Amino acid sequence: MKVNLSRTQAKEKIDSFFEKENFTAEEVKKIKRLAMKFKIRLGDNKKLFCKNCLSKLKGRTRIGKVYRTISCGNCGYKNKFKMNQRK
Ligand SMILES: [Zn+2]
Known part of the structure; x- marks a missing residue:
């Protein structure tokens, strides 16, 4: 199944993903792949896994x-x- 996401949608997906209480390594892999595809920086979310x-x-x-x-x-x-990392 191919899903065509826009960059904004991908970003929203990533942000909402990291708000979750728990996630698995497999899910993180997928999210990282998604971020790479759209060249989205994970920023502070990187500290969550x-x-x-x-x-x-x-x-x-x-x-x-x-x-x-x-x-x-x-x-x-x-x-x-x-x-003291600044955005
Ligand atoms: Zn570990």
């Missing part, structure tokens, strides 16, 4: 001088995010 296993990121947060590190509760991967 683990870079390694793509599951919803909920783990311990450690705040450093430069980075905020969130270790993934699922695979243990340490996700680093730069602090």
Whole structure:
């Protein structure tokens, strides 16, 4: 099945996706693909899933001088995010 989405629709889809309470790695993969297709930046939404296993990121947060590190509760991967990022 081929779905033709406009860029705006794709963006809305991505935004509403990340508002969900929970999502699976498979869903994140699809959303990432969608974002790439339309060259949409995930921005802050990138912080919502683990870079390694793509599951919803909920783990311990450690705040450093430069980075905020969130270790993934699922695979243990340490996700680093730069602090004070401005859009
Ligand atoms: Zn993980």
